[in-house]
Amino acid sequence: MKITFTTKQVIGTADKMIYGHFLEHFHRQIYGGVYDPTSKFADEDGFRTDVIEALKKIKTPIIRWPGGCYVSAYDWKKGVGKDRPKTFDKAWRVEESNEFGTDEFIKLCKKIGCEPYICTNGGTGTAEDMSDWVEYCNLKDMGEYAKQRKENGYEEPHNVKYWSVGNENWGSHEIGAKDSEEWGNLVREASKMMVRVDPTIELSAASIVDLDWNVNLLRKAGQYLDWVSIHSYWEGSWNGRKNNGYETLMLRTGEDIVGNIDRVRAYLRALGYEKKIKIAYDEWNLRGWFHPNNMFLSTDERKKYTEEFYENEVIGQRDNNDVNETYTMADAVFSAAFLNTCLRNCDIVGMACFSPIVNTRGAIFTHKDGLVLRPQYFVFDLYANLMKSTVLDTWSEDVPVMTGIDGNREKTVDTVDIAVTYDNGEYAIGAVNKDAQNEQTVDLEMLDGKVSMMRIHTVNGPSADSYNDIDKTEVGITVSEWVPFNGKVTLEPHSVNVIELK
Numbered sequence: 001m002k003i004t005f006t007t008k009q010v011i012g013t014a015d016k017m018i019y020g021h022f023l024e025h026f027h028r029q030i031y032g033g034v035y036d037p038t039s040k041f042a043d044e045d046g047f048r049t050d051v052i053e054a055l056k057k058i059k060t061p062i063i064r065w066p067g068g069c070y071v072s073a074y075d076w077k078k079g080v081g082k083d084r085p086k087t088f089d090k091a092w093r094v095e096e097s098n099e100f101g102t103d104e105f106i107k108l109c110k111k112i113g114c115e116p117y118i119c120t121n122g123g124t125g126t127a128e129d130m131s132d133w134v135e136y137c138n139l140k141d142m143g144e145y146a147k148q149r150k151e152n153g154y155e156e157p158h159n160v161k162y163w164s165v166g167n168e169n170w171g172s173h174e175i176g177a178k179d180s181e182e183w184g185n186l187v188r189e190a191s192k193m194m195v196r197v198d199p200t201i202e203l204s205a206a207s208i209v210d211l212d213w214n215v216n217l218l219r220k221a222g223q224y225l226d227w228v229s230i231h232s233y234w235e236g237s238w239n240g241r242k243n244n245g246y247e248t249l250m251l252r253t254g255e256d257i258v259g260n261i262d263r264v265r266a267y268l269r270a271l272g273y274e275k276k277i278k279i280a281y282d283e284w285n286l287r288g289w290f291h292p293n294n295m296f297l298s299t300d301e302r303k304k305y306t307e308e309f310y311e312n313e314v315i316g317q318r319d320n321n322d323v324n325e326t327y328t329m330a331d332a333v334f335s336a337a338f339l340n341t342c343l344r345n346c347d348i349v350g351m352a353c354f355s356p357i358v359n360t361r362g363a364i365f366t367h368k369d370g371l372v373l374r375p376q377y378f379v380f381d382l383y384a385n386l387m388k389s390t391v392l393d394t395w396s397e398d399v400p401v402m403t404g405i406d407g408n409r410e411k412t413v414d415t416v417d418i419a420v421t422y423d424n425g426e427y428a429i430g431a432v433n434k435d436a437q438n439e440q441t442v443d444l445e446m447l448d449g450k451v452s453m454m455r456i457h458t459v460n461g462p463s464a465d466s467y468n469d470i471d472k473t474e475v476g477i478t479v480s481e482w483v484p485f486n487g488k489v490t491l492e493p494h495s496v497n498v499i500e501l502k
């Protein structure tokens, strides 16, 4: 296979925010994840220092919080100040202590050195609640909420730049779901009030890959928006565990990813917003959460369920998300293919949040004696640290493909997936070999630019099913020496690579 590029043919500038993350009050993400005053790793504020260090290492640029479905019944006012009542979390059916609220989130972001991104309650919340939250965070001293923040010990505004109206409000699973007309109206009114409080914020709104939804949203509220939020989980296991193997999951790395971006781009273009509004892929992960029996109970099922059933069969089942052997090289390869797709579409995708940061499906798993870094963690490590900002267009010849049946559809995807980035005479090329058995050799042809040396960083393990766990480390990064560049690179089977050229 051959890939050709020139520094004269540029797609755009990549926004570092595509290496972002998501953190929700769900299962052990907050309590027992980033925040755990009982842990031997806790700092003076109760945050786990080992998690913070791991997030710094992958240069986490932004974190979206507090949900997710959780936010659609969340009252942020109960999570600030001294009196914090315990509340019943209707999304996930557990009790929320409210110990971790807005001020703690901001503190966490400061410790990591990343941007906070707040997702507001577009379910049970009102436009006023949302703009009150902006007041609390961003006004210096005018009004009730800025004064409250100061009384709570935060003299200076938190200056939260990124906000979004709602989460997945298009879905019947969501508390306070809306139809597309209602959604357009709420986003317009909420945005109007939020930007009136702070005109400098950047605003997103919950969207979906759907024409009608976007037409209503953009016609009614497009003038206020900087972003539209979309989410994808390609291996949805919310109502039962799925066991699709590596080969099947690889079939989802092509059109299944880029098709979503293409369609939302088309809606933005059709409504005249392609140059103004970007896509925030603010929840994504190969795998969706496993939380069976929670959302879609029939009337009969609901009546026969006891509290014990909920405890064991709903809440208890969530622990299955923590099984580390689920997260293999398939997750790493898929994640790199996703990031490559964002890079190649950097003119329209400006933010992406891996969902979630820690525990459940996260790249980091916490236990009492430390962390397990799952395979996808190392992809963020390579991409966030090494990839450059100018994304070059490429031409490919003789690309090998993989074909197979996924569900009842035949799919074909490229076996090798490449994104070329460049700055100041140096290149960093994200290169994924999805083939589980065979190496792939790629000819890299530069039409301009001169480089003489190459170094390759590789995320891999002994097999496509390799994973890390508390007592075993199979997946990690290896780095070659700098070697003379001869125009070719060989990629190991099931590997994620960043090739540096200088």
Ligand code: AHR
Binding pocket: 024, 067, 068, 069, 070, 167, 168, 231, 283, 288, 289, 291
């Ligand atoms: O299952 C977790 C949920 O997945 C998030 O809360 C939601 O936004 C997405 O549907």
